[in-house]
């Protein structure tokens with residue numbers, strides 16, 4: 250398939266109209282870039298502007314009355330997004346809250362779920378872990394007077410491998426046994442793109458009496474999730490990747506209705522988590538709202554939440570399963586191109602099996618390809634946007650809402666050119 254055939258396949262309806270509803274960044278000559286960085290920041294949907302303008306208009310017209318009279322009402326502005334998120338998470342809306350950002354939510358949930366005792370104080374995590382998660386976990390261990398050298402157990406791939414063997418992870422959980430307070434993993438790993446078998450890990454975690462939590466930053470809107478069925482106790486996500494909520498968009502958290510250690514009262518409270526019907530009586534005592542909403546602390550940042558009202562309905566209109574089927578056709582095509590015309594210096598480290606990954610493909614890069622900022626600059630000059638993470642990893646993603654065959658062809662052609670250039 251050449252560029253023209255790829256473009257023709259991308260014209261298929263209804264996908265083409267959906268992809269065209271996103272604004273594409275352009276180069277200096279105004280040509281659209283092949284944007285493959287949706288795992289980092291999703292593209293701007295054209296409907297976002299009108300959602301923002303609607304709230305600006307309501308603010309101007311209604312002032313404080315917007316909390317009651319704006320549509321949707323600002324009082325429930327984030328809460329009312331929960332039914333749109335529930336199918337993406339495989340959860341009940343009452344188990345979801347839309348608020349804060351990922352690391353902040355992780356701290357709030359750790360305040361509830363990490364309550365170490367003398368004997369049960371270890372946290373087990375997968376490697377490579379996103380640094381912010383590790384910072385949060387280590388600081389919580391310190392906060393409880395523990396020592397990360399003994400209280401943090403990190404399980405990574407075997408030396409020389411990129412894939413983390415779920416058997417090894419499960420065995421480590423079982424071996425930690427009653428010393429384990431909780432397990433925290435990435436649903437889809439931020440660096441390698443590997444998707445972990447959550448149900449299996451949750452079962453092993455519960456068997457030793459610990460809680461199971463998941464970072465869904467790279468999973469939500471990317472892979473099908475069934476948190477209730479899989480036995481996840483708690484989870485957090487951000488909305489600026491596959492949910493296309495915009496830079497720093499409001500994230501969310503999930504708390505199972507019946508987690509392994511009982512129904513959860515939030516440990517850290519604020520007025521937005523107080524039960525809604527009596528919140529404005531302004532009483533001194535905290536009465537938490539039922540379910541995950543009890544974890545809300547502050548009032549809703551309406552303008553930072555507005556884009557989600559444009560983008561979450563897209564997942565209701567276009568089934569994620571169908572979008573994934575199309576994305577898999579694009580990824581299979583790209584893999585075929587790479588086997589017909591391999592790129593020197595490029596080794597894919599993401600599992601090939603679709604059940605073990607999502608939209609992201611990660612590649613280890615070596616000469617003749619350039620590295621770091623030079624690599625990204627050279628790729629950009631050929632009209633392609635991806636990213637670079639140490640150690641020498643190039644990440645791209647085929648976001649199911651807007652990336653197609655043309656993006657795959659452009660990336661592959663650009664990589665071949667970079668390798669040829671590096672050899673001369």
Ligand SMILES: Cc1ncc(COP(=O)(O)O)c(C=O)c1O
Nearest residue numbers: 350351352353379381439466487
């Ligand atoms: C896997 C993962 N965890 C945590 C974070 C941190 O997110 P936030 O800045 O919203 O706290 C990110 C950000 O990209 C991430 O990719």
